[in-house]
Amino acid sequence: MAVLNSIQFELRDVETQMSKEFGLKASGMKDLIQLQMDNLDQFLLPAICLAVARTAGPVNNTVIALSSVLQHLYLAQHIHSMVRDQEMTDSERQYPILVGDYVFGQSFLKMCEEDLFKYVSHFVTAIKKINEGIVLRWRLKNQKMSVKDYKAVIEKEKASLTVLAARLGAEGSNLKSHHFAKFEKLGYNIGMAWAASIEPQYSFLTQEYLSKTMANINDLQETFSVQPLQELYNFIRQESGTDVYLSSNIL
Template sequence: MKKITSLSQDKILQVNKLILERIHSKLPLISEIAKYILSAGGKRLRPILALSSAKLLNYNQSSNQDVYLASAVELIHTATLLHDDVVDNSIKRRNKKTANEVWGNQITILVGDFLFSQAFELMVKTNSLKVLQTLSNASSKISEGEINQLQCKNNPETTTEEYLDIITGKTAELFSAACKSGALIASNNTNQIKALEIYGKQLGIAFQLVDDALDYISETPKLGKSVGDDFKDGKVSLPIIISWKRGTKDEKKFWTRVISNLDQNENDFNKAKELINKYDGIVETYAIAKSYSQNAVDALSIFESCEVKDGLIEVADYTISRIN
C-alpha cells in the first residue's frame, strides 16, 4: 500500500494528532486504554479510504473536513474492535494483549462507548448531515452484522449467503461508508459517489474473506491475533462452510463436535485444516475474494486514470495479496 499511503501521509498525520487530542479525557485511564489500542499499529486503512475518496473527487486539500471524517471512521472502527474483543473473549490483537485482557471487560465496554461517542462528535464537525446519516447507518449495520455473526456461531450449517451477509455488515459497511462519506464532502456527483460506495463495499467483503481464510493458514506474528482463534471460538467462516457442505457423514460429525459442541482436542485444528484443503476451502475463498476485489476495481472505471485512482486499485490488490 505504498502509493496510497504516501499520497495521504500528511493527512494521516493530522488524523493521528486529532485522534490523540480527542481521546484525552479528565480520566487518565480512558486516555491510557484508548492510546494503547490506537497506537497498536493498525494500518489506518479506513481513514485512508475516506481521505483518498475525497481526494479522488478533488476535495480541497487545504480544508479539514476530510480529517474530521477520517478520524471519526477510525474511532468507530476502534470502538467496534474493543467491543468485539469483549464479546469474543479475545486475548490478542495486533500482536498485543487485548484491552479486555489487560483492563477487564467492564472498563473496555465503557471505553468503547466513549470512543464511539467521540466519533460522533467528530462527525458533527464535518458539518454534513449526509455524512452523519451515512456513518450512523453504517454503525447500525455493523452491530447487526456482529449480532448475526454471534447467532450463527457454532452452526456449521450457516449458508454462504448468511456468511456474506454477516461480513458485509460487520466489515464492508464501514469500508463503504468511509468511501461514500469522503465522496460526499467533495462532490455532489451522484454517479461518482455511488461508484466509491460500491468500491468500498466490494473491497470490504474481499478484505474480510481473506482475513477469515488467514485464520487457517497464517503464522501468528503475521496475523497479529492468534492463528486458529476463529476455530477455537466456533466461528463459522467460508472455508468451514465449504468443507461442511461437501463433507462426508463422518466429517460432518467432526465439524459438529469441534464447532457446534466446541469439544476440541489438540490435533483437531490440524484435522480441520486438512478437511478444508481436501475440499479446496482456502482456494475457493481466495477466488471469491479475488472476484470481489475485481468488482471494487471495476467500480472505479468511471474515473480518469490518476495517482489516487492507482492508489485505490493498489488497495484492492493489497487486500487479496495478504493471502499469498
C-alpha cells in the same frame, strides 16, 4: 504508509486528530485495554475516504474530519468486539466496554464540533448495520456458515463502513450525486475483500472482491484521476497478503 503516496499528508492529519482526542483523563487507553490493530484496521477507512476525495482534487478539511469520525466509530466497534461471550476476567470484559463507549462519545462530540450534522444519518445507518451483522454472526455461530450467510454477515459488519467511507469521501468533496453509487460500489468490494482476508477459511473471497475493486477503478478512470485509488488497491493487496496479477493497463 509509503504506498499511499497521494494522501500521506492528509492521512497524517487524521492520525494527529485521532491521537489528540484519545487522551482519557483517568488513564491512557493503552493502560486500560490490550488493543491489537493491524495497518488495515488503523488506516483503511480514512484511506478510502481520503483517496476517493483525492480523485476529484485537493482534500478539504470536512473530508479529513469525516475520516477521523469514521475511524473513531470503527475503533469503538473494534474495542467492543474484544468482549466475547466466553469466560473472561473482569477487567478483560469491563474496560473494553467503557473505553469503547468513551470513543463512541468522542466521535459524537466531533460530529457536533465540526458541524457534520448533515452526515449523521449516514453514520447512524452504518452503526445499525454493523450491529445487525454482529448479531447475525452470533445467531449463526453454532452452525456451519454457508458462503451466502457469511457474505450477508460481512456485508453488514465491515462493508457497511467501507461503503460509508467511500460515500463520505465523495459527498464531502462535493462530487455530483450521480457519482456516489460508483464510489459506494468500490467501497463495498474493498470492504468484502478486507473482511474475507481476516478469516482464513473465507480468504478465497478476497481475490474475487479485489478483482471487482480493480474493475471499479477501471470504470472510474474515464472521469476521475484514479492514481489514489490504485495506491489504495495496492495497500489492501499488500496488507492482506494477497498477490493478484494485475493485467490492467492503468497500473
